Amino acid sequence: MTVSKVEKETRGTFTLELDPGESGFPFLPGQFNMLYVFGNGEVPISISGDPERPDILVHTVRAVGKVSKALCRLRPGDVLGVRGPYGSSWPVDACRERDILFVTGGLGLAPLRPAVFHIFNHRRDYGKVILLYGARSPDRLLYTKELETWSRALRVEPAVGSAGPDWKGHVGIVTNFIARMDCDPAQTKAMICSSESMMRSMISELNLLGIPDREIHLTLERNMKCGLGLCGHCQLGPTFVCKNGPVYSYDRVKELLAKREL
Amino acid sequence: MHFIIERENLDRLLAALQEHGRIIGPRITENTFGHRDIASSQDFPAGWTFEQDGGFFRLRQRRDPSLFAYTVGQDSWKKELYPPRSRLLSLQKTESSFSVTPEKSSSEKVVFFGVRPCDLAAIQIQDIILIQGPFADPEYSRRRENAMIVAIECTQPAATCFCASLGTGPGISSSSDYDLALTEVLDDGLHYFLVRAGTEQGRAVIAGLGLAEAPEQNIIRAENLVQEAASRMGRTMDQKGIKQLLYDNHEHPRWDQVARRCLTCGNCTQVCPTCFCHSVYDRVSLSGKEAERFRSWDSCFLLDHSYIHGGSVRVSSRSRYRQWITHKLASWIDQFKVSGCVGCGRCITWCPVGIDITEEIQAIRQSDERGCNA
Ligand SMILES: Cc1cc2nc3c(=O)[nH]c(=O)nc-3n(C[C@H](O)[C@H](O)[C@H](O)COP(=O)(O)OP(=O)(O)OC[C@H]3O[C@@H](n4cnc5c(N)ncnc54)[C@H](O)[C@@H]3O)c2cc1C
Numbered sequence: 001m002t003v004s005k006v007e008k009e010t011r012g013t014f015t016l017e018l019d020p021g022e023s024g025f026p027f028l029p030g031q032f033n034m035l036y037v038f039g040n041g042e043v044p045i046s047i048s049g050d051p052e053r054p055d056i057l058v059h060t061v062r063a064v065g066k067v068s069k070a071l072c073r074l075r076p077g078d079v080l081g082v083r084g085p086y087g088s089s090w091p092v093d094a095c096r097e098r099d100i101l102f103v104t105g106g107l108g109l110a111p112l113r114p115a116v117f118h119i120f121n122h123r124r125d126y127g128k129v130i131l132l133y134g135a136r137s138p139d140r141l142l143y144t145k146e147l148e149t150w151s152r153a154l155r156v157e158p159a160v161g162s163a164g165p166d167w168k169g170h171v172g173i174v175t176n177f178i179a180r181m182d183c184d185p186a187q188t189k190a191m192i193c194s195s196e197s198m199m200r201s202m203i204s205e206l207n208l209l210g211i212p213d214r215e216i217h218l219t220l221e222r223n224m225k226c227g228l229g230l231c232g233h234c235q236l237g238p239t240f241v242c243k244n245g246p247v248y249s250y251d252r253v254k255e256l257l258a259k260r261e262l
Numbered sequence: 263m264h265f266i267i268e269r270e271n272l273d274r275l276l277a278a279l280q281e282h283g284r285i286i287g288p289r290i291t292e293n294t295f296g297h298r299d300i301a302s303s304q305d306f307p308a309g310w311t312f313e314q315d316g317g318f319f320r321l322r323q324r325r326d327p328s329l330f331a332y333t334v335g336q337d338s339w340k341k342e343l344y345p346p347r348s349r350l351l352s353l354q355k356t357e358s359s360f361s362v363t364p365e366k367s368s369s370e371k372v373v374f375f376g377v378r379p380c381d382l383a384a385i386q387i388q389d390i391i392l393i394q395g396p397f398a399d400p401e402y403s404r405r406r407e408n409a410m411i412v413a414i415e416c417t418q419p420a421a422t423c424f425c426a427s428l429g430t431g432p433g434i435s436s437s438s439d440y441d442l443a444l445t446e447v448l449d450d451g452l453h454y455f456l457v458r459a460g461t462e463q464g465r466a467v468i469a470g471l472g473l474a475e476a477p478e479q480n481i482i483r484a485e486n487l488v489q490e491a492a493s494r495m496g497r498t499m500d501q502k503g504i505k506q507l508l509y510d511n512h513e514h515p516r517w518d519q520v521a522r523r524c525l526t527c528g529n530c531t532q533v534c535p536t537c538f539c540h541s542v543y544d545r546v547s548l549s550g551k552e553a554e555r556f557r558s559w560d561s562c563f564l565l566d567h568s569y570i571h572g573g574s575v576r577v578s579s580r581s582r583y584r585q586w587i588t589h590k591l592a593s594w595i596d597q598f599k600v601s602g603c604v605g606c607g608r609c610i611t612w613c614p615v616g617i618d619i620t621e622e623i624q625a626i627r628q629s630d631e632r633g634c635n636a
Pocket residue numbers: 032041042043044045046047060061062063064065066067068069107110111220221222223224225246569570571572
């Protein structure tokens with residue numbers, strides 16, 4: 001597929017728009033693709049675009065190593081290989097009529113963004129919707145333009161580690177603000193994405209609010225070479241993160257995540 | 263129905279099989295045993311057997327001319343069906359893009375001669391994973407389709423064998439997926455094979471040779487040999503509740519003990535006929551214009567296997583040994599509805615420090631953390 005647009009989000013993080021051609025690229029929020037850069041390799045990257053716009057395929061990539069750096073060096077007109085979409089999705093259909101609480105930080109908004117788009121597009125189908133989104137500093141927040149747009153229909157609650165005097169959001173780590181989100185625990189579905197250690201703290205805060213494990217959904221990361229459940233790398237106990245995940249309801253992986261070095 | 267073919271006529275069978283494709287079978291070359299091309303029955307290791315134990319493999323001369331009085335060496339049929347390294351794609355940079363040429367998988371017809379019951383079970387397990395899953399592996403599927411299987415029952419188990427306790431050997435059940443199944447019998451100077459067909463293709467070979475139906479007493483003789491073999495297995499593994507046993511003993515002190523010996527070399531995973539983990543890597547030409555993508559066998563014992571940016575999930579060697587054995591014997595059952603172990607004993611023999619999967623399970627069972635003593 002050809003890159004049609006590249007936008008710098010923050011230092012080292014870029015959003016690529018790809019042209020999937022006539023057939024478009026339908027996907028479910030939370031699914032990922034395997035992206036291949038000529039001669040460099042192939043890595044799993046979440047799809048970050050609007051599920052109602054299959055005519056543009058969007059990926060947000062942070063340059064951390066060989067392949068992700070090569071992805072971030074691509075320019076409009078460059079071509080890359082795309083396989084997918086793979087994996088499970090956020091339960092956006094199953095939680096209509098419900099209140100939704102998104103909790104995420106930094107790049108973690110990338111895999112959640114299609115779910116936020118979906119809910120924004122079908123706003124009337126859902127109850128109260130909160131997006132609690134943290135970053136180290138305001139310049140590390142992704143998709144700032146959209147956060148503005150979304151805030152017209154959803155409650156967007158940004159939280160940063162440190163900020164200048166003109167910052168209007170929260171200051172501190174996201175987990176500190178979960179308790180203040182005045183959610184109705186009986187009504188709320190939580191969808192979270194962050195590092196595993198952060199998600200652990202998020203979950204204990206969500207549990208304190210009274211949101212049970214089965215109402216918490218999260219997305220996991222494991223080494224992946226194939227995306228098809230055949231290379232063996234992404235195993236988490238009996239599950240393959242590429243095919244049973246990456247999105248899981250927490251009650252299904254709680255025991256697995258509690259095991260060290262599983 | 264059982265047929266009979268004498269040792270002297272084995273080359274007629276081989277000639278008939280050659281019509282189907284290149285025959286690969288057990289052979290000793292340069293003092294090592296492996297799966298090699300077979301031109302005639304002279305190529306089989308007549309009068310040889312193996313002595314095997316933890317970290318130990320020796321060829322030993324026998325006093326009789328038997329051709330198949332041994333079990334398995336380091337080669338498994340995985341090497342033929344799922345090669346250790348294969349090219350997936352060749353890519354060529356063009357003006358503004360790149361072109362991709364997928365590798366054509368081999369269409370060569372082959373005959374696997376001398377597939378042991380455990381290995382037959384292993385092939386069926388790999389079929390479940392690589393053919394019957396939601397995504398079939400094209401290379402494996404193609405090679406599997408082109409392979410005719412001539413299996414052979416075991417009458418001389420090794421000290422490392424434990425198929426009998428897993429129900430995968432030493433005999434071949436008629437529900438197994440073979441074209442022909444053989445049993446070798448040496449009896450008072452007589453040397454013959456019982457032959458059964460499992461497929462139309464196999465039946466056609468038997469019919470083509472005009473083999474005689476085997477007399478009842480010969481069938482019984484062969485069955486006894488296999489039954490005796492079952493009682494002479496060098497090792498056993500109790501499968502009872504094994505999945506939960508491993509799931510529940512994630513923090514067992516035995517993992518530390520085995521980790522002190524394990525070199526995390528991955529030999530066990532390379533010789534295992536069911537291990538399927540692989541990695542994919544790229545090679546680029548000096549000009550930067552051509553690239554190739556290769557797949558190669560990988561091992562959960564390597565640190566890179568679980569690497570995600572920032573570090574590996576399984577850092578300690580205890581966690582990597584535990585992952586391997588737990589996958590083989592427990593999570594495999596959840597994933598594919600069968601155990602990942604067929605009791606071939608290769609991982610015991612080819613482990614440089616002689617770590618023994620049956621012994622590890624036994625140790626954990628004896629001090630199961632769920633109650634008994636620790
Ligand atoms: C389901 C899923 C969705 C993801 N979505 C995104 C996203 O939207 N944006 C983004 O920037 N990143 C995402 N990642 C992480 C991204 O895959 C890694 O950053 C990337 O693989 C790093 O590769 P590298 O070659 O640049 O890094 P290196 O550190 O050089 O990694 C070497 C190899 O290790 C493996 N590897 C390293 N880190 C990871 C990882 N975190 N996950 C899986 N394999 C890894 C890859 O095979 C990689 O080629 C996602 C990962 C998964 C599993």
